[in-house]
Amino acid sequence: MIELPVLDDSPETGESPRNRFWRSISHLKGTDEYSRISAGEFIPGASEGPIASDATSGATRRQFIQLMGASMAMAGLTACRKPVEKIIPFTRMPEDTIPGVPVQFATAMPFRGALRPVLVESYDGRPTKIEGNPEHADSHGATSIYEQASILALYDPDRLGSVRTDSDVSDWNAFKAFVAGLPTSSRIVVLAEPTSSMTMAVVRRQMEQRFSTVRWVDYSAATCNHSALGVQAAYGRAWRTTHDVSAANVILSLDADLFGANGSDPIGAARGFAEGRDMEATGSMSRLYVVESDYSLTGGMADNRLRMKSGEIASFAAAVASAVGAWSGDAGVHASHPWVAEVAADLRRAGSTALVVAGDNQPAGVHALAAAINDRLGAVGTTVSYLSLEDSANDFEADMQAALADMNAGDVDVVLTLGVNPVYDLPGFSDAYANATHRVHVSLYDDETAGSATWTVPQTHYLEAWGDGTSKSGVMSVVQPLIAPLYADAHSDIEVIGLFATGTEMFGYDMVRATWRQQLSGTFETSWRKVVHDGFLDGSGASTARTSLSSTGVNAAVSGLGLAAVSGTEIVISADTKVFDGRFANNAWLQELPEPTTKVVWENVAKMNPSTAERLGVGSKLDGGRYLTDTVEIEVGQYRVELPVWIQPGMADDSVHVTLGYGRNIVSEREERSTNIFDLDDYTDVYGKGAVSTGVGSNVAPLASEGRIVTGSISKKASGYLVASTQDHGAIDAEHVSEQVQKRGLFRMATVDEYRANPDFVAGGEPAPLKEDWEDYPTLWQANHPKESDVMTNSNYFENQWGMVIDLNTCTGCNACVMACQAENNIQVVGKSEVARGREMHWLRMDRYFVSGDGATLEDPQMVIQPMPCQHCENAPCEQVCPVAATVHSPDGTNQMIYNRCIGTRYCANNCPYKVRRFNFFNWTKTLPGTVHMAQNPNVTVRSRGVMEKCSFCIQRIRGANKVANVENRSLRDGEVVTACQQVCPANAITFGDLANPESSVSQKRTSDRRYELLAELNIKPRVSYLGRLRNPNPNLA
């Protein structure tokens, strides 16, 4: 042990030659009495060295700091629940740690039965921002919206803070005593989501051994495991399916939203798709066929899109399977659909580079058909891989029915719901639930199930607890906590199951390490540290399974499919693209995120196309810029749900789509804010009226009790319901808008053939009155530009000129950048009524346009999405009109907002042609709960009321890199500055960098012949360029 020097003022041996200050006579004289008192005067331990008998052999300063540094490093690694003693307050600063400079830790977010690898940025022990793990093959640094938003869930002020028994506040010790006291003869039902955690598997086995009857139900009400069931039917076992979209030349999506955040692997799909669309590099492009009833993001990216009722897609799949020889039989209603022959021919031509994917909502039979087609075409091994990992392929319905039967019969003593919420999303559960003697619920919130549980245990957020698991591709990871649980009672799933398994408290850290001792070779500590540091175990991916298709299995699965036409209106229920199954419902960022295709916020709606709405006699109208819609009552079986109507062009006729996850009823411990009539604080605060999600939308889970695609009756209920949408505030007439978008050259696209014939097609899209050539105007770094003044050029920053290129060809519109921008830049939420008034704050918005004409009709338009950040114009119109110079140009070519200086005339916003400026109409931050403030980025100013704000090109990141480069006395390297939106983009659609450097990737991208600038004829010289979109439609299909 290293001795620490004693940190006290023990009597000196030599008198100071200079004036001596003394506190008392006894101090001056150095009496024994004084020594005794002064030695004990300060905090215990501070005045005594570790080895008091040998005070002279204290540690050197270097040793001391080494110890401190090591302690700090270990604190970071192991700082969960137990090793609290090793945490040292920041007053003793460890070496290499600079307050205010963030540290990144690798961890992973469990979602849909797999881990999503992430890096978490932590400021002085406070996690603030989540990025993808760039070294992990499943992420490459990208994430979906859920990882981005999960940081806010950590700080959710509505989280459950203490153990509850019935509705009384209890504590963890009481719960421990309860579990320890359970007789081993207890009959237990566990409802838990499928998980990839190895530690969970271990403790689950232990628990099953300890208690006589444990029925474990893989609770997949929301994630529905149709895919696994389909694979099981086709191959005998539920091998985990992964797709390599980049290798695919022809892709057929059967109702699958590949790029939607609620899909199983949107990141990999978007990245792979982008690679397959790189026309410039490869000279060819993949082709995407989408057959779907909804209008999804994937449908928007499709080269050929077919609207078809979800219930009839099985028939289409069977017809295609039949045409490629993967299955034989009567394909039913769409057996001779004109598309079948074309798609099948294209798939056959592609052979092993074809890929057929079926959607989550489609029954297992369709997944089996997709597997059969892929197998028949030889795609297994190229575009489709089956990993030797088995997904849960239990028939959830059957398992659950059995469990409910037991519960109803009174044969269940304990029901343990682990992070799931069956009272909310499983109709008919409540009655059975009440029959169980003990109802233990582990949850982040005091939610619906907690309302009828006997014990409710707060669950830890994944950033608070140790865990492990595998990613989608089977790479093993350790889930590392970044912060001690915000609520002392909160425990992780494995800790709760561990408690049940042993009857004594188990610590996640110990459990995970115990599991990993079996996994790691070599010295355990070394390997463990590396895994924790990297965020994954290198080289641990799952191997490919040896598969052989069972045609009888496929036939059996298909025989269960309905291949006839669906009569009447079908109702399709799917997980929401924002709040998923409701688990993210209390996340204000996600609630306010515009739904990618409808742009609706804070609501779930019944989507239908115009002709369906007309047939049902429902509609919507614009009243003063606000959407007032009719509501419909949807009746399926015994369940009825009332939802507002949303009319979405391009959906299948007679198909109504609803999403899960709304209508939550979470109880918050926070007091409702109520202010006097003169004060609007309660109105401006989304946290002001109980839990964020309570009262938002309606719960449609009961409708899904008989499947995801059902029929039922729909009738008009009421009128005048306000739906908030971030787009179309004032323009409902899609055709009118579409014509203006075309005329103004906002979104330019061409087919591959047109592009080959005329690579400069974007120039043809330039709006008519462009008098002078864009190139006639010198850019900032060229001579004679008015901005080349001494003030600018003498600045150190002048060396870099920042610019951005956004590739519309690969952008899927998944919203990850919007969410990342919100997390990075402390963008506040404003709530439904303020969004309805057009006051949303997102700095980066996704403009969605429908395109009719050019083969597309109003009933069946194309959908395009265009990201719109601040364009950082060189001749910025906003800068010239500000009376107080609060928005100015930086020497490195960005348009900056000086919040301190802004007085809020809003003239800049009026004069911005792109309307990307956002005004703080109220003080959105003033009333935020304290924990929400903790999620904010300390490097970005929180804006006050009355100031303008907008995209800054993540100036805090630029300046951070500037600082590092300056210290190291060098120029910035290309790629050193990464904006939040760029970093998160799975498709790499956003390139940011230095335009002054001709070698930089952004300069290279700007040489593309697809490049154009928006509203270039205004001569405002935007620094953001767009690359025109290319489509590769099958010429034989209109």
Place this chain on the structure above:
Amino acid sequence: MNTASKDKTLASLADFHDEAPLVTGNLKFHDITELVSSHTEKKTPLAWYGAFSLALVGLMLLLIMIAYLFWNGTGVWGLNNPVGWGYAIVNFVFWVGIGHAGTLISAILFLFRQQWRTAINRSAEAMTIFAVICALVFPTIHVGRVWAIYWTLPLPNQMGMWPQFKSPLLWDVFAVSTYFTVSLVFWYVGLVPDIATLRDRATTKLRRMVTGVLAMGWTGANRHWRNYEKAYLLLAALATPLVLSVHSVVSFDFAVSVVPGWHTTIFPPYFVAGAIFSGFAMVVTLLVIARKIYGVENIITVDHLEKMNIVILLTGTMVGFAYITEFFVAWYSGVQYEQYAFTNRMFGPYAWAYWTMMSCNLFFPQFFWFKKLRRNITFMFIISIFVNIGMWFERFVITVTSLHRDYLPSSWDYYTPTFVDVLTFVGTFGLFFTFFLLFLRFLPIVAVSEVKGVMPEADPHFYDHEGDGHDAAHAVNVNAGQKQ
């Protein structure tokens, strides 16, 4: 005064004057003084208290709305992301526009020797000042951080931070504040001889002291008159370019931007014409009432009102011409955004506002081509109200319809005012009438000395054949010739 042949009536002098007499009713100098001054000296009528209470209620409403705004933020208004300017800026331009008539009447008509101005210039100038005060309320309160509004002034500070001189909003600050200052000084200078008259007539001590201070020692000496007239002429010359500049600068707020529908070179003259148009309409509205109540129909005659109506007809037609020119230019320029903006005005979501503006501003004033109609008090009152409404809508159309649909259709939205917007506007009328009623009560509403100056008696040769020019005191019924 006994025989008809020796009778020196105004009618008999008609031959010597090209114009119809400016003052009717056979009034003498003293009658004029008496007529105007007596209103400031008599016991306050009950009706005034009633009107003033109503105005104060409006003023309180304004103050409450402003307090509510300051307490909560700009969000209490109906503004949104594309429409960053709404009622506040519309009202600002509306009030500044109204504030144009007074100085135009005082300064420009003075320089052009339009003697009929004397009857109305005082009240028109007062109206100008009060309108500009109402106007100044809005740019002050419309900023998001009102506590930092002084940053728009070029105040030396330790940061060496100046306002941004390229911004039209800053030009506004200078233009409107200069205009206000000069108008106020001009009005006050014109008031000095009349206040001296009030001082001389004062019967109470307080009245004598207040008017004594305000009259600044005016004795009516020849030297005073000489200096006064020189100063008045210089101020008129100074105010004249300001009349044209202030609304030109206000129009730059729009014209300098890139917003389609704002970015128009026609704006400065079009705004000035519109301002005179609305200002004259407001003067007509106010004077039709005031002359009746104050019984000064012989001083502010139908001839005066008719002349103003002719100006309204002229400027209204100019404004209408500008509307049509805008459309022509939008078409001729070939700029699609411009074309869209103007088509959208006519047929878009705000078509109702556009057609209100067109009918009120272009169509209704055309009735003034008919002499009978433009001399009809009731009719002109109705038209002047229409013009006031139309000119408010003109600013609304320009501000809001241009912003609500500009370049990118994704951000298009619709602007709806809130109750705070509406009540703040209503409240400014309270502010205006509070000032105006105080003016009516305590100051001479007609420029007594100037009216005397344009009466035939002011002609030095008027009394030539009466010897010393000091006529015997004559008894005139003050109310002679007036309708009772």
